[in-house]
Amino acid sequence: MNRSPYLSSAPSVSVIMVKVMLALVPAIAAYVWVFGAGILAVLALASITALLCEALMLKLRDRPIKPFLMDGSALLTAWLLALSLPPLAPWWLVVVGTFFSIVIAKQLYGGLGYNPFNPAMVGYAVLLISFPMIMTHWPAPLELAEAKLSFANQLQYIFGTSDSFSLDAVSMATPLDYLKTQLTLHHTVQQVSLAPQFGMLGAKGGELVVAAYLLGGLYLLQQRLITWHLPMAFLSVLALMAGAFYLLDPAHFAHPLFHLFTGASIFGAFFIITDPVSGPTTPKGKLVFAAGIALLTYLIRVYGGYPDGVAFSVLLMNMCVPLIDAWTQPRVFGHVK
């Protein structure tokens, strides 16, 4: 008899997911502008794979298919993974990554709301470890590419129907990658950053995408879909780390702004580490979680074996979430801490 409250004000889960996808649209547009329309094919491929995997697993798990397909979470995971991959990725890479994200990382743990790890980052990490060559070879921005690829060329590459060009002809090391390898060859940061793929702050072309992510992120904040804690703590700790190292030795450590505007920093800060399911829920816990990711990301970038470290850092910090939540319980009204 007592089902109060009778009122509700919340947007549904689907609305939340759709709004997050909407926040990704500027970045997708920037991608198309910088790297060509191939990314759209990758997105479509990942979306279809995700929906099929989700439906199949829901059926196997004897769960209602329609409400869970409609919640949009699988689609969002697919988009986040697709946007983490190189813009020109072979079709099987996209399919394998999406499969791991949806089937292994999400559904096998119990589906929406039950995954301890960020599904998109699980898929990404699996691909990065299994196929490091493909995963670290990004196509050069169109304006720098020697051979300009048409949309048709890009599709041919993605679906492997043509062997007329190799990946090497169109790819170029990303600034983070290039910086890392060049530093081992005893160049200074200043010398390295004269290379063509460096833009004003981050990667040439990539900066535009980063700016678009920032725009989307601000939209999420404005819509109160995320709180300031995670992006703020992540970006400021990353900047602090980079700043401290930069001040100690500017020749061997990049400027903090470089770290903020390259790689997955902004994308991660607003769209990846903000996954509510696999993240902490307390305000203080969010600060700790994001700071931990920033710390690990910087260390992996500078000392690790991979150019970027957001995915691994997120997964490592995902493991700490129960502990972080338990240790950061806020003071309850009328209690002394």
Place this chain on the structure above:
Amino acid sequence: MSSLLNIVKQGFGLGAVAVSGGVHPPDHKHESTTQAVGQLPLPHQLTLPLRQHVGNLPKVLVKVGDYVLKGQLLAEAEGNISAAIHAPSSGTITSIEDALIPHPSGLPDRCITIALDGKDEWIAHAPIDWRKLETEQDKSKLLEGLRSSGIVGLGGAAFPTQVKLRTNAKSSVDTLVLNAAECEPYITCDDMLMRERADQILKGLEIAQHLLGAKQCLIGIEDNKPEAAEAMRHACANSLLSKLVPLKVVVVPTQYPSGDARQLIRLLTGIEVPADKRSTDVGLQCFNVATVLALHRYFDFGEPSISRIVTITGNVQKPANYEVLFGTSVADLVQAGGGALADTDGYIMGGPMMGFNLPSVSVPITKASNCVIASAPNLFPSAPPAMPCIRCARCADVCPVSLQPQELYWFAKSSNLEKARDYNLFDCIECGCCTYACPSNIPLVQYYRFAKSEIIAQDRAKEAADLARERNEFRLMRIDREKQERAEKHAQKAAGAKAEAAKTEATSATEAPEDEAMAAKKAAIAAAIERAKAQKAAAAPQNVVDAIPSVQAEIAEIDARREAAKQSVTDAIATNEAQEEK
């Protein structure tokens, strides 16, 4: 942190600050404030539930067939926390039996039914001099009298008011807070009361202040009731009370649930009442506006609590407020509101955030009924099917007591009740903000109510088990003791006989001293054996081979129970330790 901020803000005279958490549902208050408080026509019959308040059931003083006058005591308060019930009008008692009452359970409970004679004839009553308060006796006499006033908190909690007016050295009241926040949507009974009877409220407040010895009074009103706030300010300026103590109307931001007593106290004073204490322990007491008005009616006119203002709103023709005699059926109130519109699908008692569905329109209005809302699908659409929790923590953001509703939900759902208790489940005020804000439409509050009742039931069962164990242990102890006493007696007798025998032997064999020594030794050994036997018998009470089988079975059962109890205690300690380690 926020409480510090509050104190700082208070210190700089910046007034009230918003509660942490809270929500802003559409308030729908203007619908029912367009017309003055009306008077319901005298019904033919009143049904008075005995359980209209928090605490013990009152003791019925009348019987079927009795003729009662308006204001006559029908049932008197029993025990410390209880409230009396009076006849709201004159008539004949037709039944004292179970009937449907407005309660979330929908279960019937004991009610007194009066067939009214329409004369509405008062019993003799007179004002009570409450100003004379020189000695402790004066005060306890007044409070004793108040026990038979039937006044309970009219804000909805229905806690007996006389209990809240008792003070002692440990809990003296410095600040009296008058709760006029009325934060729930739709409800406007306090709003209208303030607009129309602000002077009377102030008179009641003066009584409460006088009885408590409060040094200042604060009146908290949400800013969506400017007319009421103005009326109260005006009444304050003209009141006698304003000359006695500092008196202030504080307008607080409209934010549900600022009308919760502890929330309002923090809003007005910056003081956070500790969870394990009462507000009086930190020098504060809080009353609803309608409650102090009832005090005024009781002390200045001698009228007990027999009616209240109730809002009828929602899906009715003419939403409004009415002065309603307790026991009047909800149907009569709906009728007064112009009747329900065609698509009405039920009635809610209370507000839409914390109210409950009425089992029938025939249930009576009670002391706790502040509002009846006719519900319709367009007003309160049924919630879509619940989705899994995505840990978005919107619930935690809106929780006014800073709980982590998503964790509590997880524990309640998995019946991990100990953990739910650890995460302060019992600090939940069931305000419904979490459910209101949940994107997955999870009925969170229901989970908490369930978990709370489960824990309470478990605690009760444990208490009962503890009591049974104690009784059983005492019984076993008594059996042991009796057995020991018997054995001792027996041993004494035996030892006496042996000593006698030894004596005779000794006298008969005086010429053999070595034999005498031997016999004494033997006697000593025999006595020692007897003692040992007695001791053994005392130590092993189950060694009763010659008892009848039924007794033996009983003893075996008792032993098994004792073992089981011991085991369960060890288990409990083990699990406790394991949990603590966790």
